Amino acid sequence: MKFKGIIFDLDGTLVNSLEDISDAMNTVLTGLNYPTHTYDIYQYFIGSGLRNLVSKALPASNNSDKQIEICFDCMINEYREVCTIKTKPYEGIITLLDNLFSRNIKLAVFSNKADELTKKIAAEIFPNYFDAAVGLSTEELKKPNPFEALEISKNWNLKPEEILFVGDSDIDMQTAINANMFAVGVSWGYRTEEELIGSGAKVVINKPSELIEIL
Template sequence: MKLVLFDCDGTLVDSANLIHETMRRTFAHFGKPEPRVEDTKAIIGLTLDIAIARMQGKPHADDEAVEMMAYYKTLFAVVRQDLDFKEPLFEGIRELIDAIGPREDLLIGAVTGKSRRGLKLVMETHGFDKYFVVSRTADDCPSKPHPAMVTECCDQTGIEPSDTLVIGDAIYDMQMAKAAGATAIGVAWGYASVDELNKAGADAIIHHPSELLSHIG
């Protein structure tokens, strides 16, 4: 039995435009310079307060970052509805999940910097909630690259980290996987470069979701 844990933003769904627009409106509300798209993409995967602090060059989340995070959360659903952002699946993801979801030798889960509510919306929108049996979000654990999201999923399912694969597009996903003792699989279609993923400790890089099947076995 293996455990396969997917990051969400940048791995399963392309949410960069939605996240950036929400971040742009948040920064404007607080009188901050508008962030670049590249700045937003670089922090996707982190817990929101830490992400917002990093975007301003702060080493840690302060009271202002926490206040901005709270405002961001009130905006997210509004922006999603206003601009009809649906966080589309990346090409090949549906086919992959439909292929591995019913397998009896695998358990599938999610480890994400999204809120619990945000992850639930993605799962229900794309019909994946029937396959994903375990998950940890920003509401449950410390921010990546802390290993808790992975280790808690392992504890819940009874599967060792050595039998666990973490699939993600961010350096934080790779670092989290390695810290937990799991296999780190980087995806080339997300928001970090292949070089960045390799430097962060990726055990392998896949360029299309179908390539994951050879690593699962």
């Protein structure tokens, strides 16, 4: 089947945002006199939304729902100001998007990052490439819930089977399966190839240009 559309995850797939996310959360933790974490640790906190990241970053002794909510608001405020300072596209991504755009492949972003921030980063770093950039608006619609992915396919007037879902995490692969889309894992993100394959990836690519071969 000829694939006609691609939905990309954002963090760890299109952009390396690890340092900006980590720096913002560590600023919040430092302000509360809580222990901070290294970039390597944050790598495993990313993927299930910033609220979940906040919960994982807080000390177990200060992890009440109220504290998570307070720190989440602080994290969003801090991250909003720094979310494109160190965040950059992975090598080869812009070339890939140019290639796909020239082929009239429909392109979208679906992230578990807050919707406001997903749209901000997509617009500033990738202007004019994507038909839609959808982030998290409510916890119920968080990946691996396929609702937003299926809404994108409806707006494109494409069958789910005609769409590649590209991501770097187990959650992305589960989302693709739940949406009946073709799951493509990327090895340059925040998870291992073994984890991606174990979570349902049909194929794992090692550089962006390999996506063209799938098409």
